[in-house]
Amino acid sequence: MARSVAREWKALVTGFGGRAGAMLALMMAVAAPAQVSRDQGVPETPLDIPANLQIFGKLDPNVRKPTAIVNDTVVTGTDVDQRLGLIALFNNVPIAQIKGDERDRLRLQILRQLIDETLQVQEAKTADIAITSAQVDQGVVRAAQSTFKVTPKELPAFLTKSGASERTLRREIEAELAWQSYLRHRVEPLVNVGDQEVADILKRLQAQKGTQEFNIKEIFLRAEGANEQEIFAKARTVLQDLQKSGKPFEQYAVQYSDSPTGKQGGDLGWVKASVLPAELAQAAQDMQVGQVAGPIENSGGYSILYLTDKRQLLTADPRSAKLSLKQLTVRFPAGTTQADATARTSAFATGLKQLQGCGSVEKVGAALGAEVVDNDAVLIRQLPGPLQDLMLNLQVGQATPPFGNPQEGVRSLVLCGRDDTQSTELPRADQIENQIQETRVNLRAQAKLRDLRRDAIIEYR
Template sequence: MKHDVGLKTRVKTRAGKLVGAAVLAALATTAIAQTVPDQSVPDNTGLDIPANLQIFGKLDPNVRKPTAIVNDSVITGTDVDQRVALVAVANNAKLSPEDRDRVKLQVLRQLIDETLQIQEAKTAEVVITPAEITQSFDAVSKKFNRTPTAMRAFLREEGSSERSLKRQIEGELAWQRYLRKRVEPFVNVGDEEVKGILDRLQAAKGTDEFNLHEIFLRSDAANGQQVFSNARALLGEIQKGQQPFEGFARQYSDASTKGVGGDLGWVRASTLPPELAQAVNSMQVGQVAGPIEVAGGYSIIYLTDKRQVLTADPRDARLSLKQLTLRFPPNTNAAQATARATAFGEATKALRGCGTVEKVAASIGADVVDNDTVRVRDLPPQLQEIMLRLQVGESTPPFGSAEQGVRALVLCGRDDAAAGSLPSSDQIQGQLEQQRVNLRAQQKLRDLRRDAVVEYR
């Protein structure tokens, strides 16, 4: 089984969402896809102009030598450079020469795929009007709190262009409409199949589920060692924690989930490839593991959460809290900070329920903040375990730093999460249909790659 196909049938689908949101996500956290219009034109001038002409003489300084020609459509060096520049600025990263070379190769593959998608949509007579593209461009500008004019200037300053973003919009719209026209009508899910899934969910009640993000790097026998080395280098960058895992996934992953930051959704170990299942069963929430060799390449996985199927998760409980904060004066030394923190801890131990918090806070000069909507899972991991063990009216041990002072959380109430329930038949059917649309879309794209004539320059 191909890795990308296998995983895609198991992940939550995001296809079919509004193109504005898709483009915004791409621009906010990764590069903007850029291609150029088909360079072949009908000879309706009477001048006998070649379809793939070459200019001999002075060139436009903004047009560079083609990097690839895909079925007569040109991807220029400018397209690649603009995408790479946007990758860097979108991720607030300074690319080393090695990183830049790696990103250029990834970008070129993406641009080739996008060009093939646009070409295939044209064969199905999918038409995207200039007005639709402009409307989506204006919507993206608004999301960035910019007017369309300011957005154009912003893109130019960052080394991209209005044309690049509009081409991305056109590509998103064209491919989605192609799938609705040529794929979705032929996808069916039977009632018995839905019932079977519901039965399996019920049977799996209480088993572990994992919320995973993945970066998949495709490799073969010829480049396997190089891809493995790249994966190890990438893992080192991820572990520095300078940008979210999702940003790396959008930038580097070869899987179909790259557009959603590598999000595989909630999965059970039994539905994963054996290599990934073995790794995830030994991981803690927040841990990154890899590179893991799987069919077709290497994976880096990030465990963002864990729960049990159809079982109430204590970490979904909503807490009513009061936070006490004792701030230290400037120039407080370590000994003074320790003494004040100790006194603060003794005071919080003496609390007799939430009704005494304000009185105790006033006696030690602490501030009090109320919050009645905090979920346990939204707290730092160190505090989650403590909060789950507290009784109403009890306080956590002091925590904080010399610079920011010390704090304590007092538990005033807890609303436990309701037990998990089975999804409806319609929900299951909708998910299965979208998964199959996505799977067929990936298969179609592989066919297009295989049949394409691509000339690299």
């Protein structure tokens, strides 16, 4: 359930982890080379549409109450609002922060998602696949304990307080279970993967060993001749607001990007420099992980890039090392000024000099009035960019310089251990086969859902 809601949020505003995730993504990149999806001018279409068309009448979907009847199943405005509350809750975004045009856009996208879920459940039932209340109950319990960190008994009130409801959670879980069961029984048996295509992918992987890839998100603003200066100014304003606000990059991509990838939070995925426009490729190579850059002029407009990660295919990456850390935190009282924060940070830095390896952290922490938290499974690449650079050069027993802000206090990380063991072996044939099969099942699922939409009788109210 957690992955499903996370995917949904990523599509509206904004898998696998660790080496397994990187390897699966690597296989996907080789099996189907990454493309930068962005319109360049007016696309060709087989439709007979006049060049000098005139719109007769007015259609404003934001005015219509978002209610639909999907093959006799009702989707109400309350369903939409409660799903919005659920998604916001899962991503720790206060529902009150989603306002105006942004809220209207999200509600319309959620309506489309709810229609799709309704079609999926209906198709599963047509195929004699039914999800029992007991199965949904199990999903609710897992969501309460693993996702929301509350007991099943506390969950209904917890959801209601956040603008969601147990009903919308159960609906989402049922749709997820029904569609996955449908794919497992009716689609997967029809998908076959040949030994030769697996062997071909292994060969291409070996040939591409050491190639650098970038994980990039993009906000693309289209500029056309006369409005070029205006769009450049808008891009600068968006970048400045992004840097000041602290809001997710994905949220800005959904709101401002003219590229189709904007709907997915601007995510281009893992791409090689060779598939990027020359200007973006050069920027990606010059950027540090975690950095935002722009506006970058390229064909058709201006781009703002966010480099979330980089890697070399099948090559040991020091940023994949697993760290054992102790974190010291001194929290500042509310209303702390910048001057007070600077003085407190200086005292904190002086106290850190008393550290004599990880065994002394608790003693030094007590003297500083600091909280001490242990974590033995942090990858360097999971840390913010500036901390990654520090950790790469830190020795066991050493601490980072203080970092933080007047609102949240000051912190330091002490390195207590580092596991640099990494495998640079090719993935196994069965891993590649499973990934190809999963990709083909997903493609067939998309085609099936497209057909269901075409055949559905949907009445909007």
